[in-house]
Amino acid sequence: MHESLVRGRLYVTVDMLILTVKDGKLNLLLSRRKDAPYAGRWALPGRFVGVDESAETAVRKLLNEMLPVRDAFLEQLYTFSDVNRDPRGRVISTAYLVIIPGQKLDALPEDTKELFGQFAVTEESERLRLNGGDGTVLIGSDLAFDHGRIIETGVLRLQGKIDYTDVGFRFLNNLKAFSLGELETVFEAVLGKKLDSSNFRRSILKRYEETGRMILTDREDKQKRGRPAALYQLIEKEGKKP
Amino acid sequence: MHESLVRGRLYVTVDMLILTVKDGKLNLLLSRRKDAPYAGRWALPGRFVGVDESAETAVRKLLNEMLPVRDAFLEQLYTFSDVNRDPRGRVISTAYLVIIPGQKLDALPEDTKELFGQFAVTEESERLRLNGGDGTVLIGSDLAFDHGRIIETGVLRLQGKIDYTDVGFRFLNNLKAFSLGELETVFEAVLGKKLDSSNFRRSILKRYEETGRMILTDREDKQKRGRPAALYQLIEKEGKKP
DNA sequence: GATCATTATGGTCAAAATGACCATAAAGGA
């Protein structure tokens, strides 16, 4: 057991799955561990939960220490409590999904970006695979602790929820001005497959525009190659947690 | 702060939502608290998590201490970690759904049944309401700690999952011999509304029988008044957690 | 400027799923 944790005590941590969509792929940010155990391995950013803070507060602090982003979306994923998940001692971890708009991440200064690794998440025959920008390829067991399993749980949860919650919108750079094409890219990245644009539009418009949760703005998006896209705005409503 | 907890330390508990279907209603088991805080109030059964056990193990132990049931179904619900949720100190709780077949509960000896209260869960205009057998009516704020909120979270989760997971089957007394009428009663109790029997059959048969996850047995159920019901069997497949 | 590639958008059409019914079957109770 690692000497820094008192034997016979139980510790609580939070771990973050920082997710974003970049170049049409679902991406995940990992930190390289400096200290033992698993020194040098890639791991989910994590932190011990202080006695005076909730788990969600701990995640927000950790995120703000790591990235200067304001409008990240948080959702509790699952609490992992296997007795032997941490060789230092008894550590229970509550994992959170943290969704960041892709543009926000690109806009960060280089010295901030060097603090973490960015990996594209893919699934090869039901197996998790993480592709780093420099050609690095990781599988679940390459990661520290049980973080491979946590990531698998998180990706499955995200895929399961994207069709019947508005979690997909949280990847958009601007909820007050987005095109259906941008949203489709998010869905395709999360689900890992191409969708039919026409059918995708129809289902989103039915579920969001017809119900007043999304409205057409008078602006257009002329950033890309083809025909300009109509921009929509999500209507936020205060919801209760969780 | 309660003297039994050391200030400056963080504790982890598990709480159980023990759910069952009785007389066509979703029922919940609560314990009456003996000690401060909230002495005399109804509360979710709970327990501190030991340093040598996982949260799920702690739930199983707690359940076995309370009820002699073997085949309960467990699913982690959510981890509640607000700083002030427990006046004794800093206590984080991971709540679990525990689903028990209704008949198993009726079959318990009287002295066991006296250890807890059984309440029918209803929703009056989005508000949680718990109806005890003796005419007692509780609302969320009558319960100890944040247990009212935990129950609301649990009921919503159960309702959200029953249509696209097999969690509804876990309320059945015998997964190797159940009728579609019994299953319909479970769905109606959880959703709190009457369903069309014919359409219900059609959707269950399509999703489970056509995919081989449920098969027709050669037995019949002649327990009740009307025409005997065909009995089905669920095909269990080993799944990974979570 | 003409043409092409690209992205956005709209429409068609058959198949599948859904919701609201009605009808019949097979039991027990009166």
Add this chain to the structure above:
DNA sequence: TCCTTTATGGTCATTTTGACCATAATGATC
């Protein structure tokens, strides 16, 4: 025997879905 109750099967209009095809509006290329 008739009635009530539960189970089961079927119809039918409506809605949703999936697979397409067609057109619109832009930038890129020559």
